[in-house]
Amino acid sequence: MSDSNHQFFRLKASGILRSREDDFTSLCFEVGAAGVAEDLPFVQRDLRYDPDVLETPTLDANVYFTEAPGESAVLKIQGEFPDAKLEVFTEENRDWLTEWKKGFKPFRFAGDFWIVPSWCEVPPEAPRDAAKILYVEPGMAFGTGTHETTRLAAGYVIEESLRSRPHSLLDVGTGTGVLALVAHRLGAQDVVGIDNDPEARRTARENLDLNKESGIAIPDQNLEDIQQEYDVVVANIIDGVLTLLKHDLTRVLKPGGRMILSGILMDREGEFYEDFTSSTGLKLIKKTHDGEWSAAILEKAK
Ligand SMILES: C[S@@+](CC[C@H](N)C(=O)[O-])C[C@H]1O[C@@H](n2cnc3c(N)ncnc32)[C@H](O)[C@@H]1O
Known part of the structure; x- marks a missing residue:
């Protein structure tokens, strides 16, 4: 047998x-x-x-x-x-989740933020400032901070938060909610994360509870339902989807606001940014890459 x-x-x-x-x-x-x-x-x-x-x-x-x-x-x-x-x-x-959990350890994520799996202790080398510790219980959603696209987006969220001290930020495709969490911890007051995957919304809400954050909203809304304009819009989603969402992403950004895009494959970045900027009127401020992934900051005219 x-x-x-x-x-x-x-x-x-x-x-x-x-x-x-x-x-x-x-x-x-x-x-x-x-x-x-x-x-x-x-x-x-x-x-x-x-x-x-x-x-x-x-x-x-x-x-x-x-x-x-x-x-x-x-x-x-x-x-x-x-x-x-x-x-x-x-x-x-195998029990893949258990196997995977064994290998997922706390790590420095972006800037001085650390990601600590919910089942681990904060390591001694991590900052003592509790605001810099992001607890994550990945569940089924993307966004444990290990992916290049998340790190690139988080780097720009930190940079933008320190530069312009935005009051409001919309995280489109929030996954586990980690980018929204970073923005909120750096002072943004009105932070909203949306995701078209109900499982991701559930995980994001659980992660926010885990981090004792009640100030971030995860509504059951799609991007096209959002009426408010935000100081910063961040979206880490594969480039093809960003292209599909480009007009709505631009619509929800305040004049003078900045958009952070990540999830763009290097092979297609030239074509992608050309199409995105020419059809939305946004200006490419800067871009960077990690491995095969590109990310950028764009700005809407005042
Ligand atoms: C690459 S993950 C990013 C997760 C997290 N923001 C991060 O940076 O790690 C992309 C997320 O976008 C969501 N997504 C894909 N298409 C979407 C859409 N049209 N509207 C909202 N969310 C979308 C997916 O469900 C997924 O959670």
């Missing part, structure tokens, strides 16, 4: 003719599969962030088994699909 709590089995099948897709799936279930999923190749062609599924003449699939598929099952599939390439893998059934 297999140790089904710790292992499962994956049969990778490549080169199934599309015309025989249904026969293939039926046969897999017949020989004991628990599930069949297509192994999809994706491509993102341009700035519209419109990931297309590539049409392929043959199907590649992953077939999942809770018990090791016997030789007879594999031979049966091979007999029916002689041109297909079949390989069986044994996979570990």
Whole structure:
């Protein structure tokens, strides 16, 4: 008997003719599969962030088994699909969240802010000033501070907060709420984080509670519903989505206000900034990059 709590089995099948897709799936279930999923190749062609599924003449699939598929099952599939390439893998059934938590330690995030996972103590080398400690319980949302795009955005949020002392800031695509938290800790009074993913909004609210911050709002609103104008608008979202949101992002920025954008792939930054500035009238003040990611500060005319 297999140790089904710790292992499962994956049969990778490549080169199934599309015309025989249904026969293939039926046969897999017949020989004991628990599930069949297509192994999809994706491509993102341009700035519209419109990931297309590539049409392929043959199907590649992953077939999942809770018990090791016997030789007879594999031979049966091979007999029916002689041109297909079949390989069986044994996979570990891990508790990914627990594994990942083990490796996630406190670290200096941006400026003198530190990120401390909710289950860790503040390390002695972190600042004594409690305002510089950001506790994070990642849940399902993006924004644990480890990603280059978050660090780039946070660096600019700190810079802008110290330069212009903004009263209000809108964090579009707030994730765990970490950028909103930095802005609030640096003095912005009216701080709002929005996200179109309900799970992210839930995590952001939990993180704000964890940090004992009651002054940041996470409303159930989309960007197009926001009517107020803000001194600073920050958005760390993949460039294709930023392009889609460019007019609304500009609309919610006060005249003379600054916009911080992050999540722009270096490969596309020239084209991206050219399009963003020419269609919104914003001026590119400065940009920087980390690895393959670019971020920038833009300004709206007074
Ligand atoms: C790259 S994460 C950034 C999270 C966090 N702000 C950070 O810097 O780490 C992008 C976030 O944008 C959200 N998002 C994507 N499209 C959005 C949209 N159209 N409106 C609002 N939020 C969006 C995602 O759900 C995700 O939480």
